[in-house]
Amino acid sequence: DGGITQSPKYLFRKEGQNVTLSCEQNLNHDAMYWYRQDPGQGLRLIYYSQIVNDFQKGDIAEGYSVSREKKESFPLTVTSAQKNPTAFYLCASSMTTGDHEQYFGPGTRLTVT
Amino acid sequence: RKEVEQDPGPFNVPEGATVAFNCTYSNSASQSFFWYRQDCRKEPKLLMSVYSSGNEDGRFTAQLNRASQYISLLIRDSKLSDSATYLCVVNMAVSDYKLSFGAGTTVTVRA
Numbered sequence: 001d002g003g004i005t006q007s008p009k010y011l012f013r014k015e016g017q018n019v020t021l022s023c024e025q026n027l028n029h030d031a032m033y034w035y036r037q038d039p040g041q042g043l044r045l046i047y048y049s050q051i052v053n054d055f056q057k058g059d060i061a062e063g064y065s066v067s068r069e070k071k072e073s074f075p076l077t078v079t080s081a082q083k084n085p086t087a088f089y090l091c092a093s094s095m096t097t098g099d100h101e102q103y104f105g106p107g108t109r110l111t112v113t
Numbered sequence: 114r115k116e117v118e119q120d121p122g123p124f125n126v127p128e129g130a131t132v133a134f135n136c137t138y139s140n141s142a143s144q145s146f147f148w149y150r151q152d153c154r155k156e157p158k159l160l161m162s163v164y165s166s167g168n169e170d171g172r173f174t175a176q177l178n179r180a181s182q183y184i185s186l187l188i189r190d191s192k193l194s195d196s197a198t199y200l201c202v203v204n205m206a207v208s209d210y211k212l213s214f215g216a217g218t219t220v221t222v223r224a
Contacts, residue, residue: 031210033211035214042200042214042215042216042217043115043200043214045211048210048211050210058211072200081154084208088154090156090157094210096210099144099145099147099162099204100145100204100210100212101159101162102159102212103143103159104156104157105156106155106156106160107155107156110156112185
């Protein structure tokens with residue numbers, strides 16, 4: 001089945017630690033995205049990538065880093081510089097033609113204490 | 114002004130009722146419009162794209178009004194399973210793949 005996988009589903013970390021969230025897709029989509037969702041709020045774009053080895057900052061990139069070494073993979077690292085890292089993180093992908101509708105993975109809930 | 118604004122609701126409706134809600138967007142050059150559905154603590158899922166002529170998918174009807182810069186979603190014959198948050202989503206620029214998401218409208222269908 002084609003789709004997007006994110007792991008793990010739940011992640012707990014101590015403050016001051018970096019943590020990497022995984023995102024893999026087998027939809028053959030060129031573009032991939034990372035969003036953050038806080039309770040009662042909309043999705044906010046962290047980083048996006050339209051092609052391998054290239055990515056751009058979204059609206060809230062501070063404290064995060066990404067890489068895009070393979071078309072299928074777009075991992076997100078939440079660094080210790082991110083002041084409020086506890087959130088629901090969603091990865092998405094889309095084609096770069098057509099309407100650009102995005103398809104989401106199941107998300108990772110990160111709790112930092 | 115937010116790029117995409119929605120009435121957060123909640124809209125509480127009985128089974129079988131019709132419910133409708135709108136969202137407004139700020140960029141008149143926006144090209145693509147979507148409604149996504151998000152269940153509690155789950156990922157958003159594409160419900161339907163919205164086309165200029167309006168479109169229907171079963172009990173769901175979406176409309177686009179470019180002049181007033183809003184899109185609407187109407188749900189007929191509501192089911193308990195329609196209870197969810199509905200996200201209005203807009204592609205703000207032709208040259209960009211980014212989407213802007215509204216904060217969502219919550220619909221609760223009661224028995």
